[in-house]
Amino acid sequence: MTTDVDPRRAARHARAATSEIPEAAGHAHAHGGPVPPAPWRTRLVLAVLVLPAIVATGLGLWQLWPSGGEVPERIPVVVEGSELVEATVVRVLEGEEAGDASWPTIEDATVGNVEIRLDDGTTAGMQAEPRFELGPGDEVVALYIGDFAETETPYVFMEYQRDVPFALLAAAYVLVVLLVARWRGLAALVGLAVAFAVFIGFTFPALLSGQDAMAVALVTSSAVMLAVLYLAHGLTARTTVALLGTLAGLALTAGIGAWATGAAHITGTSEEIATNLPTIAPAVDLQGIALCGLVLAGMGVLNDVTITQASAVWELRALAPLAPRRVLFARAMRIGRDHIASTVYTIAFAYVGAALPLLLTVWLLDQTPLMTLTSGEIAEEIVRTLVGSIGLVLAIPITTAIAAMTVPRAPAAERARRESTSMGSGPSEEDTVQERP
Template identity: 65%
Template sequence: MAHSHAHAGPTGPSAPRTRAVLAAALVPALLATLIGLWALWPDASDVPDRVPVVAEGSRFVDVTVTGPADPATGSIPVELESGEASTMQSPGPTIPLEEGDRIIALDLSEVAQAVDPLVFMDFQRELPLGLLAGAYALVVLLVARWRGLAAMAGLALAFVVLLGFTLPALLAGEAALPVALVTASLVMFVTLYLAHGLSARTSAALLGTLAGLALTAGIGAWAAGAAQLTGATSEAAQYLPMSAPGADLRGIALCGLVLAGMGVLNDVTITQASAVWELREVAPDAPRSVLFARAMRIGRDHIASTVYTIAFAYVGAALPLLLAVWLIDQSPVAALSSGEIAEEVVRTLVGSIGLVLAIPITTAIAALAVPGPVRERAAGPAPDPVAPVLSAAP
């Protein structure tokens, strides 16, 4: 893969032979991805129809709470967007409402006679979510500038792939593991080159990412079978077979396992490839073996931090479930090996194994792909040119 720009300093572009080898490895992977996309693309007739959100005759309306609930009936006064006053059934003590809250309610006035024609469904969150997304985009643009914009564009294209191919294919009953691999490979090809440029550095990171994805998929397939994951532990998963009879819940769990590790895997492979190139910048005469050894020191630190990053990301997302499990009088081993928690444990462990193995693979590929030493030492053992730089670092 050719450089889109020349690196400043002594590094220079990678050798033409190196770029040819990277292309020879990545072009077949891209072709296999595109062929898989074509072969697994679901027929429209196989994708189940979408289920209506509301029953015929009812509709969603936006309302604003105008006062406290009536203590006798529990009715909550609200105001429709038209300014008309109405009442809504109280959602109960677990969802406290205050005056001024903006609510999405279900209007049943045309299908049922009730004291309160409106039923609470959810809060209106479009405005705060939109402001948060805008703040995120602004921060990314201010800090990362055009590269941040390219990364957000890659993220948008990744969701296009997910919504346009992955979800319909799984609902249509296509083989879940190939769908996961095609999705992850296509997303990585698009997002990495879009965000980081068409260069040997990016190609080395992409090769390491694809290797990590293959390892994650293989280990995950074994782990899902050995741990007898059913994929039917959540309420949403149990609902799927009624609307999508062709969906394979166990396969969907395996697909989720592969996709869950994709983002963190991409992070570490890009970091390792960049570390090798930056070390070459500060040590233009260093042998490739030295670059590999020094970059692996960075990789080990990354592994150490990522191990608990992944674990605590799950803890934060599943905190209510963990609290419910803690209240049950059983041993920790029994709790971790049951139902939904076992799926998350397998997902975390498999993703972490793939991530850890991808670091030395990517570092080795990057050390081979980075431009070679500027000159060989004329005689005598070559001193370690990187050690003074790294020893001066805190």
């Protein structure tokens, strides 16, 4: 999930920060205005800095893109003679009427514990485990098994139908984003679609074909960030600053993650479904996939903090056009420290919510807290959280420094006019703006 921050939110933080600048805040509010466009020299330097990343991303996509023969064939969901059908639960049978509620076998598949109605109006028996708690009216997906065609229960419960609630949630999400963020929200949605196209078209096939997972992670994250940031925030110097900070944070995350996965023996086999992957795709590297997932998981939060920091510096400049760059950096870092404090526990809370059943299961085990935290099921997520947080924290001062050095100052003539005006009313901004701890 890439999370974008509206620059207006950064502006509110910026106004709070600059309001504490004595005298300068008053001058800034009186004379401040939109930050002028970055001069051509600044744009040239930014282009020189970001161009290698663009070239490296393109070369990486070309080098790592797997050929058709390298990618394992996709596994059919059902075997020949079987098919998935949609049905509606009519009633759930109980007691002797249900018979044997176990999954059907060749020897005994004569009764079912659920009666379903198919799309053509006919009814049939379906086996379903009691834990699914089906009831009349439930829309389900059933597997028709050809070998049981002559029995009373040729169907087995596979899944609930979720098309309608998913479609409603997606429509509500798109509508809310468009109503609140308008064209920028639409651009962000397009960027999200591009990101998933990269995942499906490049990342997944490359990992399954055995390509170097670290390289795949860096190329994927760079390509996604190039698309998402420029689509959502425009082709501006401020966006390029955020991109540079994001790429630096991702590089740090990848480097620290590579060390951490080896030192902590993160094998990528903590989940049962992952252990089955090598039997389907023998070329995969589970530890490498864990590292790749660690880097990709940090993209959204990194994008959040870097665009916020870049926007904060730009808004501070608009409010205090004559403030020294070191003061802009110091004030923006005060905003960054607040963001760090909130984001660190946001990441932790997100993990607790996603892995709550696992955490409850591990909590029931009679072992010390240290053994719990370092067990395979928990260790991988702790490493992912800690490494992602380190990359996030380091990206904030990097982005802020680049933004403070890059944000344009007021034109020379305008600075001279303001300085001459301030001489009659008190010290100038250059004199009164002092860096506070």
